Amino acid sequence: xxxxxxxxxxxxxxxxxxxxxxxxxxxxxxxxxxxxxxxxxxxxxxxxxxxxxxxxxxxxxxxxxxxxxxxxxxxxxxxxxxxxxxxxxxxxxxxxxxxxxxxxxxxxxxxxxxxxxxxxxxxxxxxxxxxxxxxxxxxxxxxxxxxxxxxxxxxxxxxxxxxxxxxxxxxxxxxxxxxxxxxxxxxxxxxxxxxxxxxxxxxxxxxxxxxxxxxxxxxxxxxxxxxxxxxxx
Amino acid sequence: xxxxxxxxxxxxxxxxxxxxxxxxxxxxxxxxxxxxxxxxxxxxxxxxxxxxxxxxxxxxxxxxxxxxxxxxxxxxxxxxxxxxxxxxxxxxxxxxxxxxxxxxxxxxxxxxxxxxxxxxxxxxxxxxxxxxxxxxxxxxxxxxxxxxxxxxxxxxxxxxxxxxxxxxxxxxxxxxxxxxxxxxxxxxxxxxxxxxxxxxxxxxxxxxxxxxxxxxxxxxxxxxxxxxxxxxx
DNA sequence: CTTACATTCGTTGCATGCAAGAAAACATCA
DNA sequence: TGATGTTTTCTTGCATGCAACGAATGTAAG
Numbered sequence: 146x147x148x149x150x151x152x153x154x155x156x157x158x159x160x161x162x163x164x165x166x167x168x169x170x171x172x173x174x175x176x177x178x179x180x181x182x183x184x185x186x187x188x189x190x191x192x193x194x195x196x197x198x199x200x201x202x203x204x205x206x207x208x209x210x211x212x213x214x215x216x217x218x219x220x221x222x223x224x225x226x227x228x229x230x231x232x233x234x235x236x237x238x239x240x241x242x243x244x245x246x247x248x249x250x251x252x253x254x255x256x257x258x259x260x261x262x263x264x265x266x267x268x269x270x271x272x273x274x275x276x277x278x279x280x281x282x283x284x285x286x287x288x289x290x291x292x293x294x295x296x297x298x299x300x301x302x303x304x305x306x307x308x309x310x311x312x313x314x315x316x317x318x319x320x321x322x323x324x325x326x327x328x329x330x331x332x333x334x335x336x337x338x339x340x341x342x343x344x345x346x347x348x349x350x351x352x353x354x355x356x357x358x359x360x361x362x363x364x365x366x367x368x369x370x371x372x373x374x375x376x377x378x
Numbered sequence: 379x380x381x382x383x384x385x386x387x388x389x390x391x392x393x394x395x396x397x398x399x400x401x402x403x404x405x406x407x408x409x410x411x412x413x414x415x416x417x418x419x420x421x422x423x424x425x426x427x428x429x430x431x432x433x434x435x436x437x438x439x440x441x442x443x444x445x446x447x448x449x450x451x452x453x454x455x456x457x458x459x460x461x462x463x464x465x466x467x468x469x470x471x472x473x474x475x476x477x478x479x480x481x482x483x484x485x486x487x488x489x490x491x492x493x494x495x496x497x498x499x500x501x502x503x504x505x506x507x508x509x510x511x512x513x514x515x516x517x518x519x520x521x522x523x524x525x526x527x528x529x530x531x532x533x534x535x536x537x538x539x540x541x542x543x544x545x546x547x548x549x550x551x552x553x554x555x556x557x558x559x560x561x562x563x564x565x566x567x568x569x570x571x572x573x574x575x576x577x578x579x580x581x582x583x584x585x586x587x588x589x590x591x592x593x594x595x596x597x598x599x600x601x602x603x604x605x606x607x608x609x610x611x
Numbered sequence: 612c613t614t615a616c617a618t619t620c621g622t623t624g625c626a627t628g629c630a631a632g633a634a635a636a637c638a639t640c641a
Numbered sequence: 642t643g644a645t646g647t648t649t650t651c652t653t654g655c656a657t658g659c660a661a662c663g664a665a666t667g668t669a670a671g
Contacts, residue, residue, distance in 0.1 A: 185651095187653095199625070218633055219651095240473050299463065429655055450662080617666100619666070625660090627656100635648105637646105640643105
């Protein structure tokens, strides 16, 4: 419950005029400010060199996004999703990505599909090289491209909301560290792309949902390892 | 682009301490304040007898929910979703309700299932009586119960966000007015409930998705009738 | 009549002040 | 020591003031 100062080095002159909300959200989803920490209006106001008013507005938005908890007259704290919430979010993720894959499979030859193909090729390379960190990045890109390929703005918005809530969890639990998971994940990605290329929406959707379900199960395993000590939360 | 006063009768003493955000949202989703209207901070502050600050915070939230558009230094206006957005929202709706039906079918005999069964029975009665208004209400309950039955809080939240954006559209286009739609809709509901009772998640999901897709197509038809004049938007 | 320009008006954006409440620190007493 | 009441401190919640910007209006020139 401490108050970390999160000043990396300079007086915060990185993304100068980036919307305040995005900068604050970035602090949370990047893990710079970990769950439990207090986000004091006054402190943030000084940090970002604005008054408390715009800070307040941003914090309220973050509350509605599920990233912080505002305890009235007490303070705003970075929130850590419960295991239950994470499970629920993964269920949603499965459904939304399945939808996206199906839609993309119906769209013919679009840039996003080509992007996916290239992405999987890169994944193949880094898996052979055993570079887990690089693969992690590519996985992130893969799923984002898949969503973008659905050509549905509302879907993208809901997906991002969802992934922001899972961000910290993703940072902490290294699901790809489980033995054999790298190769399995790659294979699943290949199946998904193949189905999309074949313009087979049903197979594409099913393959995607299976893949996400796999990820969910592995995440639960990894979380169990990590969390071991702390009860529920 | 006028500024409606939306004072029904008394000086607004209905839901006194209901959270400001909900009251404001209610004005929009209920259609009391139609799209295009200005929501002036000063006017709202007087109407709700608070200062501009909490009004501002609420309006910003509504913007993120897609219900209003804030034009900086100009004003906040009630937003009317484009046809494209409505289409996208229906795609999401289809996916989410399908997910809910599948999850509910896996849950065994829960209160929500019994509620659905009773609901469909009532629907059967009002359809025989030809009471379209009553059926419309029951349809609303049906879909909400279905979502609730999934026992997934996050799903419910996303679903509500989505439906709020469709609320005004739902008011305007009476999709059930199309000939034969009442009976067809009832039949689809019956199929859904039957699949859930049979603990068949796959059939339940598919039946639900078909049903929502039907609704979407009919909504498009109804909207085409209505909208006739105004170009795109 | 049309166009360009200046001015006024309306609206938000943000800073700040003050009060209310919660939590912590402290003192007091048994 | 332990428990209890009190004070102090820290935080937000809301009201308000003022500046800045956009739109609309009025005015004059061509």
